[in-house]
Amino acid sequence: MWRRRSSCVALLFCSPFNSIILQFAYSTIVQSTTYREFIMVPLDLRAFILRTRVLQLYRSALRTARRAPHHARVDLKQAMREEMEKNRHCEDQTKIRFLLSEGLQRLKELNDMFDIQGHR
8 A cells, every 4th residue: 555745754764773864855755554665756846846836825825714704714724625635636737837826816816805804
């Protein structure tokens, strides 16, 4: 069975003599649950920058959700997470750029709406 791990994970390489913790900034770390083997797949620079921008968008969307009224906050965060999860495995960089610009536009509209309504 294989599990995916996100980037910047501290890896523990076990040996009979010692344990060494190393940090890597790789896109995907795949771990075999039976053999404790790690396979690292590095990102190219453009993919790394896109990934960073997507994570920034998600963080700012969660910060914006804090401005929502208390009764709508949970639903808004859940909708944001579902939207991110829906496109999580997208590999096409042009589609990612399109989704990123669409997300930034929707976030700006949401911020404007909160400003008009007078939410913190």
